[in-house]
Amino acid sequence: MKITLPKHFLGKSVVGTLERVLAGTPTSTPTSSTTPPSIVTTPTITDPQNYIILPGATHGKYSYGDILVAKHRLGKSTLTELAGQQLGVVFENTSQEKDNTPYIGNINWQTALKLNLTLGNCTLRPRQFIDFLLHLRKGADNKTSVHDGRGTKIVKAELKNIYQEIVEERDPYRAEWLDAHFRNTLGEFRTTTAHVLNGTDLVAQGDEPLLTGYVMEDAYVDIASANAQGLPTNKSRKQEFYFWHPHNGKVARFDADSVRAVLSCGRNPSYALAGLGVRAAREKK
């Protein structure tokens, strides 16, 4: 047989690859031998105009870099269908935002986080989510400039709409899962967060005791007082945000309906409802 050995494979030079592979320093990641192949690949965001840059922040010992946060909750697309195929879940749009943007609901906490991770996204932690809300509000009040993923300044009206979509007291019920799980271990309350996928399992990269001083009851709170874990430390007379304090075995999400807007840290992870979805976020590179 006549086969000419190529100098390139997949458009990249083969020269030097043997040396790198033998040295154990390949630049590509070999496929896991146990994990079934991902059927979804989203190496980069193709629609940066639909994301908001959340500037990096430091809260005590916790800090993070700039994050791209989606303007809308995650909606059904070819990619979510592919992710669903991998996860064995059929994702459907079950609700829509006020501007008629449909989004995926009826997903429990685990599925929501797995969906984001399968797509190469992450789910915001409570602290990041609160920063996102505060950033939106400051932008809507003209106190700061807020930019989309392309670096284009977002107009005040749009920021207000995005903010109101999340927090406004109105029907229908809207909610989104956040990346935090709470548990009581031998009398110590801990939170796990920064989940990643290991095969088909969620594995937390962050596991730490809850910081003291947060509001340990269900009450209206000042979210601007939130600590590094996103748990408010001050109650508020202004009935703007309600807080459900952490419970053992529960997870975090943010809800809003005609009664109130709630940062909930005592929610059942297996719960699912049409209006309960998830928002995509990514580290900005």
Place this chain on the structure above:
Amino acid sequence: MTKMYQNSTEIMQLYGLPISMQDMVDACLLGRLNLFLQGDTGSGKTQLAKDAMQNFGDKSLFVLGRNDMDTRELFQQINLDKWRTAASTNELRELSDKVNYNMFVVDELPNCVPAVRAQLFNLFDGFIEINGKAYPIGNGYSVGIATGNIGQQFTESTNELGRALKDRMHVTIDTDYFFPQPGDTLEILATNTNPRVEFGTVSDTPATQFIDRSHALAKKEVPLEKIIIANYLLHGLDHCSKGSKRQMKHQWPTQLENHEQGSDVGLVLPVSLRAAKSIIRLSQSLDEIARGKGIENGVIEKEQFNSMMEAYKFVSAYSGVLNPAAVDNVYGGDKYKALDAVRMATRTQFDQQWENVSAGIEMVQSGKMNSRVLDTFKDRWTFMRNTLERLTKNYENNTP
């Protein structure tokens, strides 16, 4: 040449070029791949096939499939009606040599009875079968386009027609998925309201020109990258927790592990060797079409993975490799969409393995097997070990 079929719908993007249905038909003819155009009545598939005949001038034959047609009538149409009087094999061979057609279009193929259908498939493949013996026809080039409207279920193994189409037609396109754009139908309706299929003018260009291009393409060396991709589709997609999907037979996909059900392991079977050849051939033809539209060789070499994946999609969609339940449940019955998912997964696989494969190629060049390189290939990539071993031997034998 006046071509009547008008359809600007892109059926794929290749090297940044929009590829139309007409381009796809040309690619099939260039690659000598039999094409089945499935679609609803009046969707233009017959016109498309008739337009394609113009590439061959009077060396093409149009056959309207009817259920009352017998092989005798078919043989009359191809001037083989004297075969009964032929006394010897040699005389039969002389007669078959005179069947001077290079291309056959069979409209409404499913209407034909199985015996006629079988002979038509033989004609597509360049021979005629008489008394159990095969006699070659024409001058070494023959190809067929068939049309039919037989719904979505024809690839089921219980369906005789489905099996025959799977075996003998290399590429199947569902024309309903690629219906002409409103602008196309506007022009068609504004210029001509004749609802009949029309024959365009016969081309002055001799069929030999087209056939020569096809022969030249067939002789062209296939890049190793394409062969590795084809081997992945043959062997890599066969891998599963139970060992081999082929060996699982009817237990696939129900007996797979849960985590495999949602991935391409449970969605698609490996391709057959014949399909792998068709994929390579179609990819080569598509590349040739792209070259004809001005794409440079450097670009084609760099992005040939995509033309292989496009070819895979169109060769495989109706070949029975997809899990019909998954296609229905997850992709709303859309086979092309399901294969797009497989293509994405395949791309991810190759992106993850490119460096190991490249190291393997460098290893072959060095002429020395290295177990550490071979050990990087596991599970669905195990096929690369044997592939590289064979390449190394071949390289040794051919190195002065």
